Structure formats: C-alpha cells, structure tokens
Amino acid sequence: MAGWFKALLQKPRKSPDPSSHVDGAPAYLPSSPSPPLQRSSGSLPRSLTNSPKLVTSTSWIASRPDSARWSKLYDVCICHSEGDLEFVEQLVAYLESQPEHFRCFLQLRDSAPGSAVVTELCNAVQNSHCWVLLITPNFLKDPWCCYQMHHALTEAPMANGRTIPVLKDIDRRDYPRELRCIYYISVVLQENGFRQIKETVMRYLQDLCQNPRSRD
Incomplete structure (x- = not known):
C-alpha cells in the first residue's frame, strides 16, 4: 500500500464543532425573505444561531393607535393539532402575559360559536400578522393541520418573517418540504x-x- 495513502487512513478525524449543532440553539426568522436552501439530496431545514439585535423596549408597539400593529386583529395565529392543545395553551398564556400583551388567536377559544371552522380559520389567518405552526408528530398526521399550513403559506408565499415553524418532538428529516x-x-x-x-x-x-410599507 502506498505510504501516502496509508498515512491518510491513519490521520485522525476532526471532531465536530459543538457551536455548529443547531438543536436547541436560538433560531429566528429573518426580517427579510429567507434565502432558499442550496439544492442537495441531503438538504435539511436550517436554524439561525446569529440574529440581529432585538430592541427590547415595548414603546414601538404599545402606544400609538395608528401603529401598523393595529391594522390586524391578532398579532399571532397558532396553527396546531388538537393533540398538542396543552402545550399551545401554555404558549398562548405566556405570550398574552408579556408586557407587549400579544393578541393570540386560539381556534377552540376564539372561534365564534356555531360558525364554520374553515371560515373562522381563514379569517384568523388573514387577520393575523404572524402564524406559528407547531410541527409535531400529531401535526404531521393531521390533514387539517396541512390545510392550515398551506393556507398560511398562500397568504404570505415569500415567507417574509410571518410564518414561524416550531419543531417539537420530531426529527428534522420529517420537517415538511413546503417549509x-x-x-x-x-x-x-x-x-x-x-x-x-x-x-x-x-x-x-x-x-x-x-x-409599514415594506410589509404591504
């Protein structure tokens, strides 16, 4: 066996950089349209570990009645499977208890009694700034969840920060291709x-x- 080839086989492999591990790392949507992933047979969804500095003051959304925030009824619509309701209720309670008082749409709580479910969902999606898609094993098996996901994507096909996929208890390989x-x-x-x-x-x-005009 050639000496250089033998030496190559015996060369120790470089250990992976722990900073490159994405599971559990902060992952934020960009404020501009997301760049498409490079085409690869093994391509996976990505999360961001570095994001622009966030202004923590609430004055930018709290006071002026003509703020663009009030152009819609809800700040965020939660799209989820009924099997994940407990987690979603905790998320909604958390968001609504924040100093910003986020206005959340939760279907089982906020739908008008006796109204058509599809109509209520369509109205909620159209009247929300952002959509949280809770992607879980229950979500992936539920055709109704797929409908919610596609409706949100139809509303904002450029994914300009409004669609927020949240992965829970699933492998990244099972992440929906549409997202x-x-x-x-x-x-x-x-x-x-x-x-x-x-x-x-x-x-x-x-x-x-x-x-506000950049988001029209």
Whole structure:
C-alpha cells in the first residue's frame, strides 16, 4: 500500500464543532425573505444561531393607535393539532402575559360559536400578522393541520418573517418540504422555545411598525 495513502487512513478525524449543532440553539426568522436552501439530496431545514439585535423596549408597539400593529386583529395565529392543545395553551398564556400583551388567536377559544371552522380559520389567518405552526408528530398526521399550513403559506408565499415553524418532538428529516426555505425554532427546553417565539414575533412587529410599507 502506498505510504501516502496509508498515512491518510491513519490521520485522525476532526471532531465536530459543538457551536455548529443547531438543536436547541436560538433560531429566528429573518426580517427579510429567507434565502432558499442550496439544492442537495441531503438538504435539511436550517436554524439561525446569529440574529440581529432585538430592541427590547415595548414603546414601538404599545402606544400609538395608528401603529401598523393595529391594522390586524391578532398579532399571532397558532396553527396546531388538537393533540398538542396543552402545550399551545401554555404558549398562548405566556405570550398574552408579556408586557407587549400579544393578541393570540386560539381556534377552540376564539372561534365564534356555531360558525364554520374553515371560515373562522381563514379569517384568523388573514387577520393575523404572524402564524406559528407547531410541527409535531400529531401535526404531521393531521390533514387539517396541512390545510392550515398551506393556507398560511398562500397568504404570505415569500415567507417574509410571518410564518414561524416550531419543531417539537420530531426529527428534522420529517420537517415538511413546503417549509424548508423558512427558518424554524426547535423546542428542546420549553422556556427557551417560548422566549424564541416571543422574540421572533417581536422582531416582525418591530420591523412592521418601523417600515409599514415594506410589509404591504
């Protein structure tokens, strides 16, 4: 065996950089349309570990009645499977208890009694700034969840920060193909996941209020 080839085989492999591991790392949607993933047979959805500085002051969304925030009834619509209702109720309670008082649409709570479910959902999607898609094993098996996902994507096909996929208890390989050009949030610790969702919604609303015409 050639000496150079033998030496190559014996060369120790470089250990992976722990900073490149995305599971559990902060993952935020960009304020501009997400760049498409490079074409690859093994391409996976990506999360961001570095994001622009977030202005934490609530003055940009709290006071002026003519703010672009009030152009819609809800700040965020939660799209989920009924099997994940407990987690979603905790998320909604968290968002609504924040100083920003996020206005959330939760279907079982906020739909008008006796109204058509499809109509209520369509109205909620159209009247929300952002949509959280809770992607779980239950979500993937539920045709109704797929309908919700496609309706949100139809409303904002450029994925300009309004669609917020949240991965929970699934392998990244099972992430829906329709969402693979959109950055996601991976929930490992619930507290961190809730905080990342809040900051993503805040970033979108902040950009909306500062540049309302760019979001038309």
